[in-house]
Amino acid sequence: MSKRLANKVTIVTGATSGIGRATAVRCAEEGAIVIATGRNEEQGRKTESLITEAGSKGLFLRHDVTSEESWNAVISETIDRFGRLDVLVNNAGTFMVKPIGETTESDWDFMWKTNVDGTFLGTKLAMQAMRRNPEGGSIVNMSSLMGLVGFENATAYCAAKGAVTHFTRAAAADGAASRPHVRVNVIHPGVIWTEMLVHEFGEVEDIKNYMIEDTPLKRLGTPVDIANGVVYLASDAARYVTGASLVIDGGRGAD
Amino acid sequence: MGDRVKGKIAIVTGAAKGLGRAISECLAREGAVVVLTDIDRKEGEAAAAAIRERGGQAEFRELDVTRENAWRTLVDDVMASHGRLDILVNNAGIALLKSINDLSLEEFQHINRVNAWGTFLGCKYGVAAMRKSGGTGSIINMSSVLGQVGGADATAYSASKGAVRLMSKALALEIGIAREFIRVNTVHPGLIRTPMTEGMFGTEVWDHEGDPLYAPILLGRAGSPEDVAEAVLHLASDEAEFMTGAELNVDGGWTAI
Numbered sequence: 001m002s003k004r005l006a007n008k009v010t011i012v013t014g015a016t017s018g019i020g021r022a023t024a025v026r027c028a029e030e031g032a033i034v035i036a037t038g039r040n041e042e043q044g045r046k047t048e049s050l051i052t053e054a055g056s057k058g059l060f061l062r063h064d065v066t067s068e069e070s071w072n073a074v075i076s077e078t079i080d081r082f083g084r085l086d087v088l089v090n091n092a093g094t095f096m097v098k099p100i101g102e103t104t105e106s107d108w109d110f111m112w113k114t115n116v117d118g119t120f121l122g123t124k125l126a127m128q129a130m131r132r133n134p135e136g137g138s139i140v141n142m143s144s145l146m147g148l149v150g151f152e153n154a155t156a157y158c159a160a161k162g163a164v165t166h167f168t169r170a171a172a173a174d175g176a177a178s179r180p181h182v183r184v185n186v187i188h189p190g191v192i193w194t195e196m197l198v199h200e201f202g203e204v205e206d207i208k209n210y211m212i213e214d215t216p217l218k219r220l221g222t223p224v225d226i227a228n229g230v231v232y233l234a235s236d237a238a239r240y241v242t243g244a245s246l247v248i249d250g251g252r253g254a255d
Numbered sequence: 256m257g258d259r260v261k262g263k264i265a266i267v268t269g270a271a272k273g274l275g276r277a278i279s280e281c282l283a284r285e286g287a288v289v290v291l292t293d294i295d296r297k298e299g300e301a302a303a304a305a306i307r308e309r310g311g312q313a314e315f316r317e318l319d320v321t322r323e324n325a326w327r328t329l330v331d332d333v334m335a336s337h338g339r340l341d342i343l344v345n346n347a348g349i350a351l352l353k354s355i356n357d358l359s360l361e362e363f364q365h366i367n368r369v370n371a372w373g374t375f376l377g378c379k380y381g382v383a384a385m386r387k388s389g390g391t392g393s394i395i396n397m398s399s400v401l402g403q404v405g406g407a408d409a410t411a412y413s414a415s416k417g418a419v420r421l422m423s424k425a426l427a428l429e430i431g432i433a434r435e436f437i438r439v440n441t442v443h444p445g446l447i448r449t450p451m452t453e454g455m456f457g458t459e460v461w462d463h464e465g466d467p468l469y470a471p472i473l474l475g476r477a478g479s480p481e482d483v484a485e486a487v488l489h490l491a492s493d494e495a496e497f498m499t500g501a502e503l504n505v506d507g508g509w510t511a512i
Contacts, residue, residue, distance in 0.1 A: 169511040176473035176508055190497075216431020217438070217499055225497035232494070237485035240445075240478035243511020244504040251431050251438075254424040254500025 003031030004235045009082045011035045011074065013065050013122065014092030016043035018194030019142065021050070022223030023089055023230045028056035030231055032087065035078050037063030065092045065118030071125050084133045087234045088126040090119040090164075091142045095196045097153045111156040116163045123171050127182050136180035140233045141168045142226075145190045145249045165245065172243030183242040185233045190249025192221040216251030256310060259492045261286030264337045266329070268320050268377060269347030271298035273449030274397065277480030278344055278487045279303075283311030285488060287342060290333055292318035320347045320373030330380040339388035342491045343381035345374040345419075346397045350451055352408045363411045370415035371422070378426055382437055390435040395490050396423045398441040400506045420502065427500030438499040440490045445506025446477045473508025 010027050014020035015036030021043075024036040028051040035058055036047040044060035051058040061077060064070040078085055094114045096107060119141050130137030146154055147161030168186035175182035191197070191211045201207050212218055229248050232238055247253055265282050269275035270291035279289045283306045291306075291313055293299040299315040306313035316332065319325050333340055348370045351362060374396050385392035401409050402416030420441050427439040446452065446468065448461050460466045461477060469475050486505045489495055504510055 172508050172511045173473055176475070181474060216428055217436060217497060218431065218434055219497075221497045228489075228494035229498075232485075232489045237482075237489070238505075240474065240482035240505050240507050241486070241503075242473055243508040244506070246503065247501040248495075248497050249501070250497050251427045251499035251501075254427050 004231060004237065005087070006031035008032045008086040008234065009035070009078060009084055010087040010089065010234065011037060011078060011085065011126070012089040012091055013037050013063060013118070015047050015060075016040040018196055019189065019192060019223045019226045020089075020091040021047045022227040023091060024058070025050050025054050026224065026227035026231050027087070027234065028054035028058060030235070031056060032234075033082055034058035035061055035074070037061045037074055038092065039064060065122060066113045068121050068125075071121045075125050075129050079129060085126060085129040085137060086133065086135065087138050087140070088122055089140045089142070089230055089234070090122045092118055093142055093196070095200055096157055097200055098156070099153050100155045103156050108156050111160040115160040116167070119164050119167060123167075123184065127175060127178065130182045131178050131180070134180060137182045138234045138238070139171070139175070139182060139184045140230050141184065141186045143168070143186045143188050143245075145188050145247065145253045148188055148245070148247070149253055168245075169243045176242060181242075183238070185238070185241060185244045185246065187226060187229050187233070188245055188247040188249065188253070189226050190215065190221055190252040192223060192226060194223060214252060215249070216254065219250065221248065221250060257285040259285040259488060259494070260342065263287045263341035263491070264290070264333065264339050265342035265344065265491065266290045266292060266333060266340065266381070267344040267346055268292050268318060268373070271295040271302055273451055274444070274447065274480050274483050275344070275346040276302045277484040278346060279313060280306055280311070281481070281484035281488050282342065282491060283313050285492070287491075288312040288337060291315045292329060293347070294319050320345075320377060321368050323376055326376045326380045330384045334384055334387065340381065340384040341388065341392050343377060343392070343394045344397070344487055344491070345377040345394070347373055348397055348451075350412050350455060352412070352455060354408050355410050358411060363414075366411040367415045367418070370412070371418040374419050375422060378422070378439070382426070382430070385437045386435065390437065392437045393491050393495070394426075394437065394439045395487050396439070396441045398423070398443050398502070400443050400445045400504065400509045402441070403443060403502070403510055424500045431499070438490075438495070440495070440498055440501045440503065442483060442486050442490065443502055443504045443506060443510070444478065444483045445472060445504070445509040447480060447483055448477045449480055452477075471509050472506070473511060476507065478505060478507055
């Protein structure tokens with residue numbers, strides 16, 4: 001069997017840990033050439049070596065997804081080194097829980113800049129690059145279950161991820177209007193116990209146990225659970241899938 | 256041959272042609288042992304034989320999804336001969352486009368009996384068999400974009416596919432409360448060229464880019480049965496181990512706008 005992402009040039013943002021790193025590795029296992037991006041050089045180099053261990057090639061690039069200049073540099077270098085761009089995974093994200101009364105304007109900005117501005121810039125610039133690719137391309141955005149339903153103490157995060165959800169649908173229309181087509185889809189992870197959550201909640205067993213009990217499949221998600229969804233959407237097997245929402249949440253959002 | 260569902264025992268309903276046949280081929284290509292079922296024995300046998308000729312493992316069994324006794328017999332037979340059930344694809348379905356003025360109660364019931372009741376029976380006996388197989392498995396129910404959004408002249412079809420969609424979520428939750436790991440998800444195809452849709456729209460429209468039929472579709476064309484089969488494969492495989500109660504659209508962007 002040929003690999004599912006054989007030679008697809010793939011940028012994964014926020015690939016220095018968690019879902020982004022697992023996505024970079026899974027894509028590499030499926031034959032993709034992976035450009036792993038992020039702010040943490042040391043962790044980025046580790047992802048780079050995991051890509052090589054997975055049997056593919058790729059590299060780490062320093063990247064601030066909130067800066068258009070930084071995006072231009074990442075995409076130019078990708079095209080210089082590998083000739084084209086096939087897949088972009090807008091994974092980089094920030095998370096916060098806070099009651100609305102304590103949420104400041106700078107908190108709001110912090111949620112909005114990486115999650116929404118970053119996704120907008122990536123989609124816009126990747127779409128331009130993919131238009132020069134005879135085979136078009138596939139963009140996968142990372143929303144959240146919280147981008148579909150509300151949660152207490154998460155107005156800023158829910159608003160930002162809701163924006164990513166709906167942005168994706170509109171971007172799918174723009175991607176379909178371009179020739180060749182660019183597909184744009186969005187993934188909604190449930191509770192995936194990564195550094196992003198630990199940073200906010202701490203390694204608190206009570207919180208973990210509550211989340212597990214609240215999930216029909218009675219476990220927390222893993223980064224690989226999400227990475228597997230990315231592989232499907234990025235691959236040609238999903239060539240008729242665009243503007244779609246893939247919920248990977250252990251059933252938490254089914255009620 | 257791939258190995259994404261290697262050794263898993265799968266039942267696919269409505270497998271003689273169209274989506275069901277493509278799904279069966281796809282699961283077999285990735286190593287599953289596929290039990291193809293249909294009311295059409297001749298075409299079903301041929302579909303299974305074609306899979307075997309390509310090195311896949313497949314057999315055919317006749318099944319009318321609306322008959323409870325037939326489901327009981329099928330599942331008993333599969334458990335007796337294969338010892339377990341890992342994947343069930345409730346794909347069998349029929350469609351009818353008709354204004355409500357012209358739609359008889361009998362027609363409404365017929366569509367719902369096959370699409371919704373057939374899926375219910377499949378879930379009921381499928382879950383029972385999966386419980387005997389260690390409490391794991393993946394059920395994929397075929398809904399439609401018309402189970403999510405409305406379509407003119409599709410009251411009966413939309414009712415049946417909406418029922419499939421929410422029945423699946425309810426079942427996913429129920430199984431979760433029982434602390435079992437049987438996953439239940441739905442696939443929502445948009446316009447796919449199959450014998451069913453050829454029966455509805457004829458054979459001419461498919462090559463005409465810009466046909467009004469494609470107006471709701473972002474990608475401006477119909478999908479193929481293989482596109483739907485790949486979505487089913489993803490949900491059937493262990494790669495979707497954290498997915499239950501979810502919906503996967505294969506609709507070329509129909510529902511995005």
